[in-house]
Amino acid sequence: MSERDLVGRLFKGIDSQDLESFLACLSDDVFFRFGNAPGVKGKMAVGDTVRAFFESIQAVQHDVIETWEQPGVVICRGQVTYTRHDASTLAVPFANILKLDGGLISEYLIYVDISGLYVSA
Template identity: 30%
Template structure:
C-alpha cells in the first residue's frame, strides 16, 4: 500500500486486511481465513453490481474461489478520507493473473467499522477486465 500518508487505527486494520492478499495468496484458504478476521460476524460485502455477501463464511468461500484465479493483488491508495466510522479509499488495484499478465483497475472502497472490525465493505469497481 503506497501513498498512504497519515495512518489511523482504522487505516492500519485496512492495511492488514489488504496484506492478507498482497503477499500473494499462494494458499487461498489461509489468506481468506486471515482476511475475514478483520470483519464482524454479520459483515456485508459487495463488489460492484454483484449480490451482497453476508457473514464471514460467505465472504471467505467467495475469496477462496477468487484467489484461485489470481496470483496476487496490490493496492495503490491515491487518496483516503475518514469520517467517523467510515473510511473511503480512492485507489488502483493491480491483479497479477495466473497467465502472467497484470490488470490495473481504478477502485473506490468504502469501509464502515464497528469498533475495530469492518462491518460493511463496498467495492466500486468493474472486475470484468480481470477475467477478459
C-alpha cells in the same frame, strides 16, 4: 488499533492472499459486495467468495492513493493490479467504502470494474 491500521492490515491480507488475515478484519455479520456481484452476508460467506476469487487469479496488488476517515467510516481509492494465471495483468481504479463497528469492518463495498479480468490479454 486505529482505523488506518485496520485498513493497512486489510490490504496486506488481500495482497498476500492471506484469507485468515483478511477475515480477521471483518465482523461476524459483515455485508460484502465486490463490484457488481451480488452482496453476501456473514464472515463465512465472504470467506468462500474471496477464496474463490483468490483461486481465480495469480496475484493482486493495491496502491492506495487516498484515504478519508469519518467516525465509523473509511473511504479509500487507488489502483489495483490483478495478475492472471498466464502472468498478464489488469490495472484498474478502485474505491472502497468500509463501515466500522467495534473496531471491525461491518460493511465492505468495493467499487471496481473487473470486466476485463477474465478476458484473454
